Amino acid sequence: MASIKKVVFPVAGLGTRMLPATRSLPKEMLPVVDKPIIEYALEEAAAAGAEQFIFVTGRGKALIEDHFDRAVELFDNLERKGKKQELEALRGATPPAGEVVYTRQQEAKGLGHAVWCARHLIGDEPFGVMLVDDLIDAATPCMKQMAEAHAATGGNVVAVMEVPEEQTARYGVLDPGKREGDLVEVRGLVEKPDPAEAPSRLAVVGRYVLLAEVFEHLSAHQVGAGGEIQLTDAMQRMIGRQPFHGLRFEGRRFDCGDKLGYLEAIFALALKRSDIGPELRELIARELG
Numbered sequence: 001m002a003s004i005k006k007v008v009f010p011v012a013g014l015g016t017r018m019l020p021a022t023r024s025l026p027k028e029m030l031p032v033v034d035k036p037i038i039e040y041a042l043e044e045a046a047a048a049g050a051e052q053f054i055f056v057t058g059r060g061k062a063l064i065e066d067h068f069d070r071a072v073e074l075f076d077n078l079e080r081k082g083k084k085q086e087l088e089a090l091r092g093a094t095p096p097a098g099e100v101v102y103t104r105q106q107e108a109k110g111l112g113h114a115v116w117c118a119r120h121l122i123g124d125e126p127f128g129v130m131l132v133d134d135l136i137d138a139a140t141p142c143m144k145q146m147a148e149a150h151a152a153t154g155g156n157v158v159a160v161m162e163v164p165e166e167q168t169a170r171y172g173v174l175d176p177g178k179r180e181g182d183l184v185e186v187r188g189l190v191e192k193p194d195p196a197e198a199p200s201r202l203a204v205v206g207r208y209v210l211l212a213e214v215f216e217h218l219s220a221h222q223v224g225a226g227g228e229i230q231l232t233d234a235m236q237r238m239i240g241r242q243p244f245h246g247l248r249f250e251g252r253r254f255d256c257g258d259k260l261g262y263l264e265a266i267f268a269l270a271l272k273r274s275d276i277g278p279e280l281r282e283l284i285a286r287e288l289g
């Protein structure tokens with residue numbers, strides 16, 4: 001099976017779009033229905049064969065570390081009360097000791113800098129990067145699709161999706177080359193272009209498989225768009241040196257870092273559930289009058 005052993009989760013951002021909720025609560029801990037966003041991402045990485053989950057955290061993110069601990073008091077309480085199902089669910093969502101690793105980004109200098117903070121934990125091998133607030137609901141977990149694409153091409157892979165023309169300025173956008181099935185050769189990447197300057201409508205979303213060479217480029221600490229050290233700039237320098245593709249993944253992506261995207265994820269996932277979906281449908285119908 002194609003797999004990616006190490007996945008980096010940069011979670012040191014400030015989450016300003018979700019204020020005031022994120023004033024003290026990391027946005028990765030916000031629940032989508034009944035599970036924090038971070039758990040969806042961890043499950044997806046595990047499905048891609050990941051064995052080491054590397055969190056790049058920052059100030060005020062300690063709750064994320066606590067979440068993946070064995071909460072002794074809670075576990076014992078559920079055991080005493082015979083709540084087997086709940087207990088098993090919690091145990092299943094607790095990664096084995098030593099598989100979750102934390103490092104700190106001492107200052108939020110940008111996504112590229114956050115990924116660079118994990119360099120010593122990665123070493124020389126290809127690795128995954130997942131932006132947790134991009135929640136992707138898919139029949140085959142998106143990171144697994146990415147690992148398979150990497151196994152087929154041997155190079156860098158970024159997840160891409162088509163966006164409406166007027167939204168290109170929110171994303172990194174692909175200058176596409178040859179297309180083969182779901183894979184699109186990357187000729188260039190443009191960070192947040194105005195629609196008139198966008199080379200396509202293929203936007204990069206938060207899933208990457210990168211070769212370790214990216215760290216050489218990130219080490220330059222070059223400040224890019226928005227005064228931040230951008231991952232896109234480092235990726236840009238790898239184009240033409242190794243295979244580099246966009247994967248038009250199968251699945252639906254929700255931007256949980258944005259209020260409307262977050263609500264959309266909650267409704268879409270809740271409506272699919274057999275335990276609460278039908279009642280929620282009725283509730284919405286009543287609410288809409």
Ligand code: UTP
Pocket residue numbers: 010011012013014015016017018056105107108109110111113114131132133257
């Ligand atoms: P965003 O662009 O969503 O920024 O970062 P943000 O700070 O998290 O949220 P807003 O825009 O203020 O609401 C994309 C990803 O990169 C991480 C974030 O945690 C998020 O997963 N990131 C960003 C870092 O880890 N460090 C940084 O310095 C910047």
